[in-house]
Amino acid sequence: MELIVLGSGASFPVVGDVRNPAGYAAVLGRDVLLFDLGFGNLLQLFRAGVDPSRVTDVFLTHRHPDHVGDLAALLFTLRYDLKPKSGRLRVWGPRGIKRFISDLSKAYAPWLGPRDYALEIRELKSAARAQGRDWTLTCASVPHPTPALSYRLLYKGKSLVYSGDTGFSPELAEFAAGADLFVIECTVTKPSEAADFGHLTPELAIATIEASGCRRGLLSHLSVESARKARKLAHGSRILIARDLMRLKI
Template sequence: MQVTFLGTNGWFDTLAGNTVSVLVQSEEYDIIFDAGNGIAKADQYISQKKPVCLFLSHFHIDHIAGLHTLCKFRLKKGLTIYGQPGSAELLDRFVAEPFTVPIKDLPFSTKVQELSAGEHHLPFTITCLPLVHPAPCFGYRLETDGKVVTFCTDTGVCDNAVTLARDADLFITECGLLSGEESPDWPHLNPENAIGIARKARAKRLALTHFGAEVYKTREERLALQEHFSAECPGLIAATDGLQLNV
């Protein structure tokens, strides 16, 4: 299984990266988490030989802005977009005229499927649970090919993040805040929070993404963070756009 970080910024694009999107390539599916502007690069990696599944965490613009680029793709095996209850209605309004090409007019088969909180078999296993955020937001636990990959962004510290990340081979979560910072009115994680969740969950490896674009302004700042916390969290990854990992 290969994981590619297509976009690693939160809020807005900078020279350090695009807004958040992660591609997980399993044996039978190309699976994408979130559709920030980084998703426009997915066609550099997907094979066109497998169905594509897109899981949306929530509808803040930095997680869906890249949906307007779907019309450039030619997905021969089609696309299924998964999200929380209410996703179909919202996407019908957002991925539509006058903003962009409507979902029904995309040049490949596309459907939207809403998921309730809990475990689903699609046929791979996906578990979605609500996170702590000002807007309703799902975290996801993917189980396929004998591996577990967890994706949790945006969130504050919460039990559901720990549950989703339990014994994960790779736990992907956010780092919206600087070390030591807190944001109780707009929940996000600092690196210590993320490491704490990973430890409590006994996740095998932690990858940080969704870096606050206004506070992590360069790739070098992210790599410095990785180096600073590497002793505390062995194998820590501060993701940058284009980074690929084998899980």
């Protein structure tokens, strides 16, 4: 599989180090799975040369705008222009995601409703499983101010873990154990901010990568300050720093 980083930035674009908010595409043969779709990321998908009609599933980690801001843009595009090639789009997320998408659809009614394809919204509890044509996925709850999930995707013997937004949790390293690629957030630089806002510092993210024993770790969800610190701390070929439209073979 190939991972395309649509957005390597933190909560919003900032002057000086322009990065799109959170979004990732996992390309599995002809199917594409999205992990989060923060605002601006539909356009990033086009810039990466990925046809959105290939998207079969969207996994949302939580409903902060930097992770879901372009969901309306995707549903609007699929209604009027590009239909999902599989005939179905599934959107997955933690508790509350059904209500969120229902409210969003009502606010925009009728322009997000599916036409000529099936839209399925599914809520996942921690440790639940999802399955596609040739992949499986599990999830785990992570600490954040709203219900939030991390995801672990398995495809043809290779595993991809995406932390989403998370405070420090030893269980996350266990969840990512032995992953081929572990995408992990590092938004803040002060331990007090990490504790207060449910995020990680580069030090905590790197410690989690090391504890997981994963093959490669990718530091992402970067602010100007955390990117600067991550560049200082990351060493060797095992720990990478994300940038927009980066592509990694897994």
